[in-house]
Ligand SMILES: Nc1ncnc2c1ncn2[C@@H]1O[C@H](COP(=O)(O)OP(=O)(O)O)[C@@H](O)[C@H]1O
């Protein structure tokens with residue numbers, strides 16, 4: 142086992158009956174890494190997690206963990222933890238008993254058990270809730286119980302399915318920090334699923350972007366944010382102006398358009414609204430919409446490219462609806478897409 | 483108050499009168515001092531209630547009914563809980579057909595079930611009456627068991643079983659550790675419903691009686707054909723209060739009505 146492949150998925154294909162949900166997936170994860178699985182609903186994130194955990198049989202391909210082939214190892218022998226999107230706490234057991242559940246199955250008893258459970262509860266700040274039933278806790282607290290319940294088992298890999306999406310905005314930030322802290326303190330290899338790019342960017346060491354049951358791009362948050370490889374990833378991480386390139390020209394809804402600068406070689410180009418030059422340039426547009434976002438202002442322009450979204454600092458003088466503006470899509474700023482879909 | 487606004491209260495009153503009336507009449511008749519079953523009762527005495535406990539065949543048939551109600555319901559649950567689990571957790575081919583077949587005894591008149599058992603099982607195969615009664619009551623209660631247990635299983639998320647498995651439990655272990663404790667209320671409710679259904683059952687049992695082997699309701703009918711005294715009313719009242727007591731206790735301690 143090389144260090145770069147503590148957990149590897151090799152040509153993993155997963156199906157529900159005859160419907161293939163994930164096809165030929167290859168992924169290598171280092172020990173101690175924090176990985177985000179990012180993608181729209183239905184792209185196969187949960188399916189992949191369930192296969193890693195052993196809850197879903199593999200159609201073809203392999204799952205290797207810590208040097209061993211796990212493909213046929215049953216879920217209860219894998220040492221993989223999973224925090225369910227629904228938390229899946231045992232409703233009839235107290236918080237304490239929920240956390241103690243797996244340890245007791247390992248045969249742990251008495252003072253050792255108690256110390257472990259107490260430490261687990263303490264690490265998620267729920268020591269004083271030990272005797273409550275799950276139904277008597279808030280969503281955020283339930284999730285921390287689920288986290289503690291998995292973590293006391295010292296899993297080789299901890300999987301979290303949309304750990305933040307059921308929480309309100311404030312709790313979400315709190316829980317983000319919590320996850321990061323737990324991961325840094327324990328060094329556990331962690332994979333979490335999200336459909337929120339901001340979450341993935343903020344938390345992960347590396348992001349795996351999925352689309353339609355396959356990996357679209359793997360990279361650091363900087364890679365994904367600045368250098369999306371495809372129109373799909375670009376769109377997902379906030380590039381609003383995305384065009385295919387044909388013979389050095391942009392294919393737009395208004396026909397082929399020559400860029401102001403030298404066109405790079407790529408399948409397509411993408412600009413964030415902030416990358417659009419407003420006020421000077423070879424192109425003209427009419428303001429169709431404007432919105433104020435505190436420190437910036439966004440314009441929706443009607444142009445020969447079709448609709449263009451541009452964003453400028455809020456300190457600059459505002460343009461009225463219907464105003465005619467010059468603008469440019471500078472070629473040197475564009476993200477180069479090697480795949481257009 | 484006009485006629486329209488009286489209509490609903492009047493209807494309600496009639497419904498309650500029809501439901502409770504016969505019961506009140508029977509209870510009143512049990513305290514009669516007269517020699518025959520009559521309403522209004524003649525005088526007041528406890529002699530017929532006392533007599534119930536001296537009729538020997540009542541004791542035997544009560545024991546039989548109790549055995550069938552407890553044993554038959556327990557057997558129905560032993561069969562019904564795994565069946566309900568399979569129906570609710572696995573997408574089995576023909577699950578709908580199984581559901582329908584399992585409820586057949588609710589739909590088919592009991593008298594036909596009883597006759598069929600007698601004609602095609604008991605007589606040709608020389609099956610003992612007690613065994614036939616046991617099988618009949620198990621089959622009778624099974625639909626209720628499946629229905630009530632299924633309802634509480636459907637309310638229970640299945641991901642807690644997967645959570646238990648990932649924490650080291652086997653699939654079977656997960657069933658006993660996290661499924662059973664969470665459907666206990668449903669199981670208790672099914673038991674009580676099954677018990678009462680079996681205990682009060684007449685038509686199926688009617689054909690299945692032999693020398694000294696009868697259920698209590700059938701025995702009461704037989705008794706009435708010979709002796710028409712108020713002791714049958716007294717026994718009915720006692721049984722009714724027993725049932726009411728059980729259901730109230732169940733509602734009080736288990737929230738019984740949630741599952742039915
Ligand atoms: N139990 C299932 N039976 C059949 N198809 C399923 C099942 N679960 C998921 N799918 C399908 O598999 C695909 C991937 O689903 P999923 O992994 O849940 O997506 P995600 O978690 O990324 O939203 C979807 O097309 C979904 O419809």
Ligand SMILES: [Mg+2]
Nearest residue numbers: 183186187188
């Ligand atoms: Mg999902």
